Amino acid sequence: MEEKELIEKAQTGDRRALSDLIKKYEQTVYNFSFKICRNKEKAENTMQETFLSMVKSLGQFSGNSKLSTWLYTVVSNHCLMMARAQKKHEFAPIEDEESLIDEKDVADWSISPGKIAENNELKEILDSAISKLEPEYRIIFLLRDVEGFSTEETGEMVKLSVPAVKSRLHRARAFLRNELNKSLKYGNA
Amino acid sequence: METHKIHCKEVMSHICDNIGEESDSPRCKEIKAHLEKCECCQKYFKSIDSTIKFYKEYNIEINEDMHNRLMDFLDKHECDRQ
Numbered sequence: 001m002e003e004k005e006l007i008e009k010a011q012t013g014d015r016r017a018l019s020d021l022i023k024k025y026e027q028t029v030y031n032f033s034f035k036i037c038r039n040k041e042k043a044e045n046t047m048q049e050t051f052l053s054m055v056k057s058l059g060q061f062s063g064n065s066k067l068s069t070w071l072y073t074v075v076s077n078h079c080l081m082m083a084r085a086q087k088k089h090e091f092a093p094i095e096d097e098e099s100l101i102d103e104k105d106v107a108d109w110s111i112s113p114g115k116i117a118e119n120n121e122l123k124e125i126l127d128s129a130i131s132k133l134e135p136e137y138r139i140i141f142l143l144r145d146v147e148g149f150s151t152e153e154t155g156e157m158v159k160l161s162v163p164a165v166k167s168r169l170h171r172a173r174a175f176l177r178n179e180l181n182k183s184l185k186y187g188n189a
Numbered sequence: 190m191e192t193h194k195i196h197c198k199e200v201m202s203h204i205c206d207n208i209g210e211e212s213d214s215p216r217c218k219e220i221k222a223h224l225e226k227c228e229c230c231q232k233y234f235k236s237i238d239s240t241i242k243f244y245k246e247y248n249i250e251i252n253e254d255m256h257n258r259l260m261d262f263l264d265k266h267e268c269d270r271q
Contacts, residue, residue: 019260019268026259030251035244044255048262055263101205103197106232113242126247145209145241170205177240 004063011059018058021067022051029071035142036079036135038127046082050074072147073157076139080158083135092132092175097167100174107185129179133172140165141172196223200230204237 001009001020009017029050034043053074054067061067094100116122130138143154144165155165203220224230260266 015265015268018265022259022263022265022268023256026256027251030255031248034249035247040249043249044258047251047255048259051259051263055265097202097205101198101201103201103229103233106229106236108232109236109239113239113246116243116246122243123247126243130244142244146244166206170202173205173208173237173240176244177237180240180243181236 003067007058007061007063007067011061018055021054025068025071026051028068029075032072032142032147033075033079035146036075036139037082038131042082046075046078049078069149069153069157072143072149076143076158080135080139091134094134094137094171094175097170097174100171100178102178105178105181107181109181109184110186111184125180125183129176129183132179133175137168137172137175140168141176144169145173197227197230197233200224200227201233204230204234208234208237208241 001017003021003024006017006021006024010021026047030043030047033046033050034040037043037046050071054071061070111119111122116126130141133141139158140154140160143149143157144151149157151162151165151169154160154169155162158165160168200220200223203216207217224234257266260269
């Protein structure tokens with residue numbers, strides 16, 4: 001059944017349609033929540049709150065935008081709200097774009113993408129690096145680069161202008177690359 | 190030598206700005222030409238590209254217990270039984 005039809009049926013109280021909608025998106029929502037929170041318990045909590053918002057707001061959902069986009073927006077906002085309660089010093093200060101790039105600190109990496117599922121050491125390195133990045137930057141990187149939304153779509157979701165998204169994305173990419181470079185360049189892994 | 194270093198930094202900055210976005214602008218052509226012959230910038234490009242791929246490929250699965258807890262939380266468990 002198409003998403004539009006599922007939403008229309010769920011809006012009229014069709015329980016099976018609601019269950020199908022939840023099943024259709026629970027993996028995406030949980031995975032994205034984890035990618036932001038890097039904590040399974042917080043990710044599950046975010047998933048639950050996100051679907052609670054969906055159930056409450058389904059009646060007003062017009063279908064002008066995709067439900068998945070709306071869910072990504074809710075997850076992003078929920079995670080940002082949780083992160084603002086955290087202490088600022090838990091995150092590394094983001095330097096200006098100029099200082100983030102050191103053309104002398106370039107090396108081959110000891111590992112290539114792929115087979116991440118079996119590599120717990122790499123997962124720890126990835127978790128540690130992204131956890132240092134301020135959530136406002138982390139969410140932009142995840143929406144744009146990992147989930148594949150356009151710069152414009154990302155801006156709409158987090159209510160930022162295109163230049164602001166681009167600036168944060170630039171810094172997030174360079175910051176994460178620098179953090180991973182410390183652990184993954186040859187001789188360090 | 191100094192000019193080359195400045196140029197590399199510009200190229201690396203351009204990579205951070207534009208990776209994943211194709212453009213045929215004169216500046217992009219210049220960057221691509223530099224990338225083809227500069228090993229240092231190729232390594233930087235590869236490290237940015239790998240950074241993105243690592244996070245793309247690092248996924249976790251939801252399990253049945255989690256789905257059941259979600260339906261309990263929503264008080265919609267009966268929906269699964271329809």
